[in-house]
Amino acid sequence: MPQFAGATMPGTPNAVAMAGVTYGYDRARAVLTGIDMVIPRGKVVAIMGGSGCGKTTLLRLIGGQIRAQAGRVDVDGQDVSALDRDGLYALRRKIGMLFQFGALFTDLTVFENVAFPIREHTDLPDALIHDLVVMKLHAVGLRGAASLRPAELSGGMARRVALARAVALDPMLVLYDEPFAGLDPISLGVVGQLIRQLNDALGSTSVVVTHDVYESLKIVDYMYFVSGGRIVAQGTPAEVRVSTDPFVRQFVDGEPDGPVPFHYPARSYADDLGSRAA
Amino acid sequence: MQTIWAAVLPSALANGLRRIGNGSLHAIARVGFATRFFVAVLRQTPAAFRRLQLTLREVYFAGVLSLVVIMVSGLFVGMVLGLQGYDTLNRYGAGDSLGIFVGLSLVRELGPVVSGLLFASRAGSAITAEIGLMKTTEQLSAMEMMAVDPLARIIAPRFWGGVISMPLLAALFSVMGVFGAYLVGVRLIGVDNGTFWGNMQAGIDFWPDVTNGIIKSFVFGIAVSLIAVFEGFDAKPTAEGVSSATTRTVVGGSLAILALDFVLTVFMFRGVG
Numbered sequence: 001m002p003q004f005a006g007a008t009m010p011g012t013p014n015a016v017a018m019a020g021v022t023y024g025y026d027r028a029r030a031v032l033t034g035i036d037m038v039i040p041r042g043k044v045v046a047i048m049g050g051s052g053c054g055k056t057t058l059l060r061l062i063g064g065q066i067r068a069q070a071g072r073v074d075v076d077g078q079d080v081s082a083l084d085r086d087g088l089y090a091l092r093r094k095i096g097m098l099f100q101f102g103a104l105f106t107d108l109t110v111f112e113n114v115a116f117p118i119r120e121h122t123d124l125p126d127a128l129i130h131d132l133v134v135m136k137l138h139a140v141g142l143r144g145a146a147s148l149r150p151a152e153l154s155g156g157m158a159r160r161v162a163l164a165r166a167v168a169l170d171p172m173l174v175l176y177d178e179p180f181a182g183l184d185p186i187s188l189g190v191v192g193q194l195i196r197q198l199n200d201a202l203g204s205t206s207v208v209v210t211h212d213v214y215e216s217l218k219i220v221d222y223m224y225f226v227s228g229g230r231i232v233a234q235g236t237p238a239e240v241r242v243s244t245d246p247f248v249r250q251f252v253d254g255e256p257d258g259p260v261p262f263h264y265p266a267r268s269y270a271d272d273l274g275s276r277a278a
Numbered sequence: 279m280q281t282i283w284a285a286v287l288p289s290a291l292a293n294g295l296r297r298i299g300n301g302s303l304h305a306i307a308r309v310g311f312a313t314r315f316f317v318a319v320l321r322q323t324p325a326a327f328r329r330l331q332l333t334l335r336e337v338y339f340a341g342v343l344s345l346v347v348i349m350v351s352g353l354f355v356g357m358v359l360g361l362q363g364y365d366t367l368n369r370y371g372a373g374d375s376l377g378i379f380v381g382l383s384l385v386r387e388l389g390p391v392v393s394g395l396l397f398a399s400r401a402g403s404a405i406t407a408e409i410g411l412m413k414t415t416e417q418l419s420a421m422e423m424m425a426v427d428p429l430a431r432i433i434a435p436r437f438w439g440g441v442i443s444m445p446l447l448a449a450l451f452s453v454m455g456v457f458g459a460y461l462v463g464v465r466l467i468g469v470d471n472g473t474f475w476g477n478m479q480a481g482i483d484f485w486p487d488v489t490n491g492i493i494k495s496f497v498f499g500i501a502v503s504l505i506a507v508f509e510g511f512d513a514k515p516t517a518e519g520v521s522s523a524t525t526r527t528v529v530g531g532s533l534a535i536l537a538l539d540f541v542l543t544v545f546m547f548r549g550v551g
Binding site: 120 | 411412415416417419420422423424425426427431
């Protein structure tokens with residue numbers, strides 16, 4: 001499949017660009033090896049792969065929560081690894097992030113959760129903050145839930161509130177960590193559509209880390225498949241649908257065995273049975 | 279037989295030494311991390327006081343919500359002190375000295391120490407559990423990703439909320455203790471009212487008795503609050519991790535209070551006698 005050139009305007013840096021990125025939580029084992037990835041502005045891009053393949057680690061590298069041990073991660077044209085704390089915080093003001101389970105502040109109401117980044121980073125008067133928050137909540141369909149506490153929300157509602165909070169400051173880039181995990185079919189469709197619509201309405205760029213193939217195929221512009229810490233396939237949804245790549249086919253069709261084996265590495269079955277008999 | 283021991287003993291010894299070495303390195307690294315953490319929290323002090331409502335909110339949670347347990351405990355400790363103190367003093371014909379005995383015991387020692395232990399159990403554990411759960415549910419990470427420093431927004435206000443609350447709670451504990459001793463000594467046993475208060479007034483000086491008690495409670499407040507916020511921040515983001523961190527706060531906080539109390543007492547009262 002071709003490399004994703006995208007539609008970033010000439011002379012404007014890509015929203016995210018990774019070159020030769022390697023990272024491991026301990027020195028003995030690399031989680032990611034030699035990752036090259038381009039995410040042009042204005043696009044919705046999915047990073048897909050099985051559990052523990054390094055997808056969330058990629059998001060953490062983009063957000064500067066961890067630093068690449070080799071290679072380079074550029075966000076909005078800035079080398080994330082080279083930024084000091086103030087530089088990183090300045091960059092993060094242009095980034096929104098939706099965490100897997102929302103990560104809403106449990107001591108604040110829905111309204112105050114969405115208002116939180118606005119209050120922290122602006123000196124806007126309360127009346128204006130009120131209107132901005134109401135607009136964001138209206139966009140995710142939860143204007144009527146403004147006074148509720150996070151504990152009173154369903155999983156899907158919490159995800160939508162977190163989405164409203166992630167886009168509260170109209171970020172240049174929005175990172176989604178497993179936005180579809182654990183949602184019922186209706187909530188799943190709602191969150192998927194919101195990701196696409198908000199991306200287009202705000203003119204931002206979205207990176208969606210997920211293992212939900214079918215929902216992603218409906219909303220994204222491009223997909224990267226990660227396995228064993230490497231990008232093993234990539235393409236547009238149309239290319240992915242007709243791909244004959246064994247990994248893509250196994251992932252899309254949900255086959256139990258294939259390039260990703262069903263069995264965890266072990267000595268032979270016969271040996272194990274034999275040793276038990278002995 | 280001898281050959282087996284010769285093979286096993288060095289290996290067991292090496293394993294034991296390795297465990298001790300690993301444990302020591304881990305402990306040193308943790309103390310180093312805690313020290314850096316403490317410095318980082320102190321550097322966020324201006325942020326905690328610039329947004330005073332955040333710190334005052336923590337004074338409410340750590341201090342005001344601890345009032346009941348502190349005041350009731352103070353009352354009972356004072357009542358027991360009144361009974362036991364009178365019984366002992368009366369054997370030497372000094373029952374009238376109950377006031378000064380109770381006052382000095384509470385202001386110098388029992389007030390700061392017992393209220394510190396209660397504070398570690400009631401407020402310290404709550405602070406650790408809250409921060410640990412915020413970490414487990416990725417609220418601290420979310421804050422970081424919003425370019426909001428959790429040390430400034432969450433940790434420093436809780437630390438200073440605890441430090442401010444502790445001397446006030448210790449003072450209230452002592453007041454309630456004195457009142458408890460008065461109820462038992464004067465009202466129940468019949469010690470003369472004027473003697474009780476007069477001896478207390480004459481025998482207790484603001485400097486050094488009261489001020490040393492305040493200094494002690496302030497130091498205990500720093501120790502317990504630091505342990506509470508550090509353990510929460512450093513907790514493993516699992517249910518078991520938060521539970522262990524909460525236990526470490528109560529145990530570590532209590533031991534720190536008792537150890538610091540001895541050290542402070544040595545310095546404060548070395549000239550006495």
